[in-house]
Amino acid sequence: MxxxxxxxxxxxxxxxxxxxxxxxxxxxxxxxxxxxxxxxxxxxxxxxxxxxIGQGISDNYTLDHRVFLGGDACHTHSPKAGQGMNTAFLDAQNLAWKINLVERGFADRSLLHTYEFERKDVAETLLSFDNKYAKLFSQKPPSASAVAAASESTPAVQESHGDNQFVQVFKEGCEFTSGYGVKYQPSVITWSPQHPVQSPVVQPEGSKLRPGRLMINADVTRVVDANVVHLEQEVPMNGSFRIFVFAGKLDLTKGALRDLEQGLRKRSSFYATYERQDVKTVSHHEKHNPHSHFFTFCIIFANKRPEVEISRDVPGLLAQYRDHVYADNLWSRRVPDAHASAHAKMDLDQDRGGVIVVRPDGYIAFVTSLIEGTGTVDALNGYFGSFCTKKIGQDSAHL
Ligand SMILES: Cc1cc2nc3c(=O)[nH]c(=O)nc-3n(C[C@H](O)[C@H](O)[C@H](O)COP(=O)(O)OP(=O)(O)OC[C@H]3O[C@@H](n4cnc5c(N)ncnc54)[C@H](O)[C@@H]3O)c2cc1C
Structure with missing residues (x-):
């Protein structure tokens, strides 16, 4: 067809x-x-x-955060960029995980306010891109060679079309049309320097990971069965936050991992606060959420697979995520000199690692260093505490 x-x-x-x-x-x-x-x-x-070709966007996506609009009901534009369905899907996905967390009692109702805040901004960016794009199509059809040049990477071809407006707009829009251009603005769920959690461990210096953007693709080897897997696809879209613990070299981060696990065990931690009530009877087949439907963990070592022994190297609670333990041992052409390509792609120290919190929809929320002491778990408590329903990370919760 x-x-x-x-x-x-x-x-x-x-x-x-x-x-x-x-x-x-x-x-x-x-x-x-x-x-x-x-x-x-x-x-x-x-x-x-x-x-x-009609462009439109509704003033509001919600009535009192009880009735919500998504998809073509609140934004329309030309079909040229092929984004209408994608945007409608992502509206629904964005709203669904937020409603899920609120209905399950994990997140405060105010989380729902971020739906319009995030998705209207995306639609406005799309409309502005579409406006430029559709005009180009409507004014004068691009020549076949201009279309070829827009997707061509040969410098000579690009140069010959360097000042061609179609080529320029196409290239500007590539990130967007490929689905990687969505960027959520800072909020309580998307860390920025204005976020309530301020700590020297958050967003480690030099890290180019951008909260609000999709997590970067990376292949790793799953330790339990030696399968090469796409890390970003390991946890299905099941409504949980994914906490990726990039654990660097296991002999260098042993102490930091142990301290993280100890911190999670504290009754005031986000982990303990949102533990499943049926935690003692959860089937061992439930590999993604053995402790809570609010979050799940993945642990990635910058070691070769045979060097990782889960029962020895992954402390206590975290060892229960044994299907989510990986060796970062695969070469990648994107970072050819790296000894741990997934760590390197994430801009994390390949020896010392770091922790990336990814939202249930796959977007980066929060990045912290992995350090000895309580700094890492304090930062995680602070992040989840800024939008969840219960007070966490407070010592008084012990009393
Ligand atoms: C020619 C064309 C080409 C396109 N190409 C692309 C493309 O390549 N890529 C892309 O991403 N997008 C494309 N789109 C856009 C895309 O199809 C829409 O953006 C997308 O379908 C919107 O999804 P939606 O769920 O918001 O609305 P819809 O898909 O319109 O779903 C709304 C549903 O509600 C039903 N409905 C309406 N009123 C009522 C009622 N009163 N009671 C019960 N049901 C009702 C309708 O029958 C419909 O099934 C294209 C659109 C067109 C017209």
Whole structure:
């Protein structure tokens, strides 16, 4: 099946009407004309429609944070960038995990306020990109060579089209059209220097990991079965925060991992506060959420797989995530000199590691160093404490 977009009216036409309509035969005639000197015939038409490229965005995505709008109901634009369905899906996904956390009693209701805040901003960025993009298509069709140059990486070809507006806009939009361009603005769930949690361990110096962006893809070896896996896909979209503990070299971070585990055990920690009530009877098959539906852990060592012995190297509680223990031992062309490519891609110290909290929708929320003492767990308590329903990380909770 082939999909054709046929322009039947242009704003430069003398008799321009954005509501101009056309029969199936009219549209086919336009297509034939456009494709000359080539020809086109149809065996059958599955579906056709005529519509104006219309941009719109609703003032609000919600009524009192009880009724929510998503998808085409609150934003429309041209189909040129292929983003309408993607954006509608991501609206739904963004709202779903937030409603889930609120309904389960993990997150404060105010978490729902971040839905409109995050998703309206994305739609506005999309509309502004689409505006530029659709204009380019409507004004003058790009030449075949310009389209080729836009996706070509040869410097000579790029140079010859360097000042071509179509090429420039296409390239600017690549991140967006590939789905990696979404960037959530700082809020209580997306750390920034204005976030309530301020600590020297948060967002370690030199880290280029950007809270609000999707976690970077990385392949690692799962220790229990030696399978090479995509780390970012290891935890399904099950509503849980994913806490990726990049544990560096296991002989260097032994103390830090032990202190993290000890800190999690404290009754006032986010971990203990949101432990499942049925924790003692959870089946060992439940590999993603043995302790809580609020979060899950993955532990990645910058070691070769045979060097990692889960029962010896992963302390106590964390060892229960044995299906989520990995060796970062695969070469990557993106970081060819790294001895631990996943650590390097995340901009974390390959020997000392760090901790990345990823939201249930896959976006980076919070990054901290992995250090000995209570600094790491304090930072995690602070992060979860800033939007969850109970007070955590307070010593008084022991009383
Ligand atoms: C020609 C064309 C090409 C496109 N190409 C792309 C593309 O390549 N990539 C892309 O990402 N997007 C594309 N889109 C956009 C994409 O299809 C939409 O953005 C997306 O479907 C929006 O999803 P939605 O769930 O918000 O709305 P919809 O998919 O419109 O779903 C709304 C549903 O609600 C139903 N409904 C309406 N009123 C009622 C009612 N009163 N009671 C019960 N049900 C009701 C409708 O029947 C419909 O099933 C294209 C759109 C068009 C028109």
């Amino acid at each position: 082939v999909r054709l977009y046929i322009q039947i009216a242009s704003s430069t036409d003398a008799d321009f009407s954005p509501r101009k309509t056309a029969s199936e035969e009219d549209v086919q005639a336009y297509a034939k004309k456009i494709l000359q000197p080539y020809s086109i015939e149809w065996e059958r038409v599955e579906w056709y429609s005529v519509y104006p």
